[in-house]
Amino acid sequence: SYGSFDERIAKLYLNGGDDVVAANVAFSLNRDDGYIKDLNGGPDRGWVHTWALRSKLRVRPNDSLDLILAYNRVERDDTLATAQQPFNNNTVTRNTPGVILPTRPNETSGLGGELNLVQDTASLTLRADLGFASLVAITAYDNAGQYIDSDVDSTNIERSRLPVTYYTRSWTQELYLTCETGPVNWIAGATLFNQDAGNSRSQVITNGNPTGPGSSDVSSNIDNNSIALYAQASIDFSDQLSLTVGGRYTNERKVFDITNNLTGQQIHGRKRWQVFTPSATLQYRLSDDAN
Secondary structure (H helix, E strand, O other), X not given: XXXXXXXXXXXXXXXXXXXXXXXXXXXXXXXXXXXXXXXXOOOOEOOEEEXXXXXXXXXXXXOOEEEEEEEEEEEEEEOHHHHOOOHHHOOOOOOOOOOOOOOOOOEEOOOOOEEEEEEEEEEEEEEEEOOOOEEEEEEEEEEEEEEEEEEOOOOOOOOEEEEEEEEEEEEEEEEEEEEEEOOEEEEXXXXXXXXXXXXXXXXXXXOOEOOOOOXXXXXXXXEEEEEEEEEEEEEEOOOOEEEEEXXXXXXXXXXXXXXXXXXXXXXXXXXXEEEEEEEEEEEEXXXXXXX
């Protein structure tokens, strides 16, 4: 489709397969030329360029095994943040010689407002009937990076900018067994999680000088590792009386680092948590509506 400000939108969806193997793919594309006039004489701002892909594959060779593989990717670039204007031109650079202030809506002289995002996610889900119990295993991965450049004073004067580069990479593994036969129903499983996230660079640039007074430049990272083991069982002694017991053990570690890129100073932190949480519930059902 085609719209105002040269907006172009394209979408595609394909699927096919049978009861054993099936797949689908979805794709979308969105681009426009922006609607915010750049008072510095450059091309219009406020544009969006983005595309996304989503795909999924399912394999079911028999009634006892089911596999689903999924993958998604998103890429986005935009300058929508330049739509902000100083309220009543109330900005710290208002009286600075050479400043350009907007006089109408959808105008800007700001130098920032850029965003770039790339994200990949993938997952594999397995369901299997083992006879004595049902098995579910889920593996998931996420990798994302984002860059943002903000102009604090929102004018053409290089007074204060905040360029930041974020990143996060994580994976999760969950595995559990369930059994729902007879008077005893139970579930037992484990979850593992790992995340590496932070700012590869976070700056405050004052008066156009990244190393001058009022400026800062830091990098930070947090590494998170967690494992949890859990189990729960319910026993029906009769139609009215049942007992549910369970427990969860969690072990989590976080490691934090931050570096001042201007002075070389570093801060390091580390913390571990361990906890076991038991539970027990005795239930007597007086009727279908009360217990």
